[in-house]
Amino acid sequence: MTDKTTNEKQKSTRKGVSRRRFLLILGGGVGALAVGAVAAGPTLVREGRLAMNTLFLTGDAPGTAPPKAPFVWFQIDADNTAHLYIPKIEMGQGIHTALAQVAADELDLAWETVRVHQGDAERGFDPALIFTFGSTSVTALYQPIREVAAALREMLRSEAAAQLNVAAERLVPVGSAFMVREEGGDNLLEPPITYGQVVAAKQGEWKTPETTSRLKTSAEFRYIGRSIERVDLRDKVTGRAVYGFDARVDGMKYGAVARPPRYGATLKRAAAGTAGSLPGVIAVVIRDGFAGVVAETRAKAHAALAALELEWEGGTNISQAEIEAMVSIPAQGGTLIQRVGDVEANGGGTRVEAAYRVPMASHAQLEPQAALAEVDGDSVTITTSTQSPEITRDRVAAALGIDAAKVRVVPAYIGGAFGRKTGIDVGAEAAILAKGAGVPVHVGWTREEDMMYGYKRPPAVNSLWASLDADGRVTAIHHELASADILLNPDIGAPILGRILGTDPLAAGGSLILYDFPNRRVVYHHTPIPVPTAYWRGLGSFPNTFAIETFMDELAAAAGTDPLDFRLRYKPEGALGDRFERVLNAVAEASGWRRTPTDGRARGLAAIYDRGTVCALVVEASVENGQIRVHRAWCAVDPGLVINPDGAANQVQGSIIMGLSSTLKERFTVENGMAAAQNFNAYPLLTLAEAPTIEVIAINSGDEPVGGLGEPVVGLVPAAVSSAIFALTGERLRELPFTLA
Amino acid sequence: MQLTINNQDYEVAADPDDMLLWVIRDTLGLTGTKYGCGAGICGSCTIHLDGEAVRSCITKVSAAEGVAITTIEGLAMLSDDGEEVLHPVQQAFVETQTPQCSWCMSGQMMTAAAFLASNPQPTDEEIDAAMNNNYCRCGCYARIRTAVARAAEIAQEGAA
Numbered sequence: 001m002t003d004k005t006t007n008e009k010q011k012s013t014r015k016g017v018s019r020r021r022f023l024l025i026l027g028g029g030v031g032a033l034a035v036g037a038v039a040a041g042p043t044l045v046r047e048g049r050l051a052m053n054t055l056f057l058t059g060d061a062p063g064t065a066p067p068k069a070p071f072v073w074f075q076i077d078a079d080n081t082a083h084l085y086i087p088k089i090e091m092g093q094g095i096h097t098a099l100a101q102v103a104a105d106e107l108d109l110a111w112e113t114v115r116v117h118q119g120d121a122e123r124g125f126d127p128a129l130i131f132t133f134g135s136t137s138v139t140a141l142y143q144p145i146r147e148v149a150a151a152l153r154e155m156l157r158s159e160a161a162a163q164l165n166v167a168a169e170r171l172v173p174v175g176s177a178f179m180v181r182e183e184g185g186d187n188l189l190e191p192p193i194t195y196g197q198v199v200a201a202k203q204g205e206w207k208t209p210e211t212t213s214r215l216k217t218s219a220e221f222r223y224i225g226r227s228i229e230r231v232d233l234r235d236k237v238t239g240r241a242v243y244g245f246d247a248r249v250d251g252m253k254y255g256a257v258a259r260p261p262r263y264g265a266t267l268k269r270a271a272a273g274t275a276g277s278l279p280g281v282i283a284v285v286i287r288d289g290f291a292g293v294v295a296e297t298r299a300k301a302h303a304a305l306a307a308l309e310l311e312w313e314g315g316t317n318i319s320q321a322e323i324e325a326m327v328s329i330p331a332q333g334g335t336l337i338q339r340v341g342d343v344e345a346n347g348g349g350t351r352v353e354a355a356y357r358v359p360m361a362s363h364a365q366l367e368p369q370a371a372l373a374e375v376d377g378d379s380v381t382i383t384t385s386t387q388s389p390e391i392t393r394d395r396v397a398a399a400l401g402i403d404a405a406k407v408r409v410v411p412a413y414i415g416g417a418f419g420r421k422t423g424i425d426v427g428a429e430a431a432i433l434a435k436g437a438g439v440p441v442h443v444g445w446t447r448e449e450d451m452m453y454g455y456k457r458p459p460a461v462n463s464l465w466a467s468l469d470a471d472g473r474v475t476a477i478h479h480e481l482a483s484a485d486i487l488l489n490p491d492i493g494a495p496i497l498g499r500i501l502g503t504d505p506l507a508a509g510g511s512l513i514l515y516d517f518p519n520r521r522v523v524y525h526h527t528p529i530p531v532p533t534a535y536w537r538g539l540g541s542f543p544n545t546f547a548i549e550t551f552m553d554e555l556a557a558a559a560g561t562d563p564l565d566f567r568l569r570y571k572p573e574g575a576l577g578d579r580f581e582r583v584l585n586a587v588a589e590a591s592g593w594r595r596t597p598t599d600g601r602a603r604g605l606a607a608i609y610d611r612g613t614v615c616a617l618v619v620e621a622s623v624e625n626g627q628i629r630v631h632r633a634w635c636a637v638d639p640g641l642v643i644n645p646d647g648a649a650n651q652v653q654g655s656i657i658m659g660l661s662s663t664l665k666e667r668f669t670v671e672n673g674m675a676a677a678q679n680f681n682a683y684p685l686l687t688l689a690e691a692p693t694i695e696v697i698a699i700n701s702g703d704e705p706v707g708g709l710g711e712p713v714v715g716l717v718p719a720a721v722s723s724a725i726f727a728l729t730g731e732r733l734r735e736l737p738f739t740l741a
Numbered sequence: 742m743q744l745t746i747n748n749q750d751y752e753v754a755a756d757p758d759d760m761l762l763w764v765i766r767d768t769l770g771l772t773g774t775k776y777g778c779g780a781g782i783c784g785s786c787t788i789h790l791d792g793e794a795v796r797s798c799i800t801k802v803s804a805a806e807g808v809a810i811t812t813i814e815g816l817a818m819l820s821d822d823g824e825e826v827l828h829p830v831q832q833a834f835v836e837t838q839t840p841q842c843s844w845c846m847s848g849q850m851m852t853a854a855a856f857l858a859s860n861p862q863p864t865d866e867e868i869d870a871a872m873n874n875n876y877c878r879c880g881c882y883a884r885i886r887t888a889v890a891r892a893a894e895i896a897q898e899g900a901a
């Protein structure tokens with residue numbers, strides 16, 4: 001008993017959520033119960049920032065002002081509809097559905113009464129909380145949403161009890177309604193009283209409960225853990241869903257912005273030239289460092305850019321070869337980021353070494369950047385696909401020289417992001433043009449603009465060596481990596497951190513050696529390049545997992561051990577090791593790892609712990625006409641508790657396809673300081689016929705979600721494919737994208 | 742010029758060389774048809790001209806005059822009592838929970854609908870070939886295959 005209490009206390013401290021300090025804001029008109037729930041202290045924003053800034057202090061510490069912004073908003077109408085306003089943005093990851101499942105479960109809603117809405121500034125949501133990134137949404141919001149939903153359920157129960165004049169204990173939730181249990185028996189008496197009826201008949205003020213309501217045990221869940229149909233799909237398959245590129249308002253016009261010929265170049269001088277007199281042109285907007293056109297159509301706006309007189313200065317004329325020379329591991333220096341035991345003293349055995357390279361990549365999310373700006377006096381409304389309404393708000397405010405409070409950001413559906421829908425803000429461009437032209441303006445980047453001017457996945461190089469004793473045991477392992485920047489990109493984060501830490505902490509993600517080798521060392525080299533690089537799905541875990549896991553396969557081969565047995569032997573210590581073992585065994589079982597594959601095919605394995613989730617992947621590949629072909633993939637994932645198994649499977653399947661596209665196809669290069677590719681003709685993606693069949697095994701290892709699923713799997717793919725090709729041909733592939741010798 | 746989209750006539754002032762995609766999206770506000778590349782590569786902008794799948798980003802509006810245009814908004818039907826009845830392809834894409842962000846999915850579904858109309862009982866290889874020229878960056882390919890096969894079944898059931 002004592003144990004359990006301590007345990008629970010630790011749990012809630014760890015989450016930073018103190019149960020009794022919830023504040024419920026009650027509102028709404030007659031016949032509706034509207035509740036915004038606020039955690040005491042800006043807990044969630046803090047947690048979000050913490051997640052992003054792991055390992056260091058930002059200097060941007062959360063304030064201690066009393067909380068006023070909700071993190072979830074419920075509204076129950078007299079007709080029994082339950083509206084849920086969710087503070088995370090739907091970009092295909094199914095977050096609106098998953099968080100609605102969590103809320104509906106604890107509030108005991110009948111699923112068909114649930115309507116899910118994007119939470120936005122209208123209902124007082126803090127834009128910082130809406131930042132949707134890093135697969136953190138479910139883990140951050142799971143517990144607080146349940147707690148407030150349970151509180152709401154109890155408020156409804158005691159009000160219903162008062163209205164019916166029965167003891168609250170006799171009221172049983174039956175799905176957006178209560179039924180009364182007969183006195184002294186188990187039968188439920190008709191008719192039920194719906195939540196809507198309770199709300200409609202309520203006289204006077206609602207009171208928030210004094211004590212924390214009991215939460216369901218996992219055995220009582222009715223929605224959590226089930227593959228509930230996504231709430232956003234009906235609108236999506238009928239074409240009704242509105243994304244940032246689809247935002248419209250009466251009288252809107254279209255904007256286009258002049259772009260530099262080289263990365264880093266700035267506008268020295270600009271004049272309208274003949275642009276203003278071209279057909280369909282409404283305004284030419286020129287100001288410090290910015291030139292753009294507003295026209296009747298997008299085509300006319302873009303065409304008019306060519307008539308502007310522009311003089312650019314500065315920037316880079318760097319070549320691909322120079323970039324590759326910059327992102328390399330120097331003979332010495334670097335920042336020590338992991339030290340276990342003594343690698344030097346134990347590194348004298350047989351050496352195995354290898355180096356790996358990952359090129360830049362485009363996000364290639366299919367919806368390019370887009371925003372609609374409507375200026376009204378000194379305030380502005382921006383409707384846009386953004387992962388971070390906060391960043392958009394601040395950039396729009398800075399661009400117009402107005403207070404952030406005057407900027408309203410409406411987050412629309414996102415047509416793919418993968419890290420690309422934050423930064424280099426199209427919202428600010430639309431705002432400048434709308435203000436300059438005096439009409440609402442929509443700016444939608446072309447594919448060419450997105451490919452050329454969006455930031456890229458940072459290129460990285462990893463080099464590893466290990467020492468084996470005479471029995472094939474690993475005595476020491478050394479990992480050194482060099483990467484271009486993510487968080488240290490001045491457009492994204494704070495370059496000063498690089499000087500303090502000696503690393504880009506996001507690029508270093510996933511670089512530590514978790515396997516239980518007695519002596520381990522990891523060294524980071526900070527190698528920025530003059531091409532904008534930043535978040536890309538998985539962050540550092542993509543190149544680092546590729547390198548570490550392929551190297552594990554190389555070590556297993558050197559030790560003469562099966563790659564599965566090798567990983568089991570060196571699995572991490574403690575509970576994490578148990579989780580490793582479980583996913584490894586699950587994927588081995590599903591894929592028939594111990595059985596010989598079909599002739600001409602071979603399998604490769606890789607595993608990872610990332611962001612709370614443990615995953616293992618097996619792929620089965622062959623070589624056909626000199627091309628690598630991946631036929632099948634099996635992936636076991638353990639994110640703690642799985643909220644929606646089918647949604648989880650979808651995230652994993654998508655990660656495998658995106659990872660495979662990087663493994664086999666994608667290489668973004670720069671010539672003369674500018675992107676070599678402008679569109680998909682020169683930067684092809686993986687297609688359907690090249691996609692493997694994929695089986696996902698979702699494992700629940702606990703009572704709460706501890707990890708995300710959007711990212712950990714991506715970096716497993718190149719490692720598993722490389723290992724499969726080695727098993728098949730004996731050739732080691734260490735540079736992405738793979739080409740066979 | 743006059744365009745007929747989803748059985749409705751529209752009078753539009755457009756330059757004959759304007760691309761159909763932007764007339765549909767921006768001029769007429771039918772934003773279900775998506776833009777992904779403007780170069781005929783990704784398939785996001787796929788619509789039907791007289792039942793045939795075409796890429797509206799590289800189709801001039803003049804080519805669509807006097808032709809029945811169908812967009813994703815016109816794929817579902819209305820039942821006699823005014824209820825929206827999803828097309829078998831839309832039903833199948835929902836049933837299999839195929840879309841993620843769904844930006845590519847209007848194009849995927851329009852491609853699939855035209856394909857199944859001409860080949861109601863396709864083999865897996867035929868599905869792969871028919872759907873191979875539509876990108877999905879979210880990586881829904883495995884489900885798209887299943888969804889198209891399922892749509893063929895639903896259409897058969899409906900016809901039976």
Ligand code: FES
Pocket residue numbers: 775776777778779780781782783784785786787796797798799
């Ligand atoms: S937008 Fe037409 S094919 Fe890509």
Ligand code: FES
Pocket residue numbers: 092366415416840841842843844845846876877878879880881
């Ligand atoms: S679902 Fe996002 S691109 Fe296909």
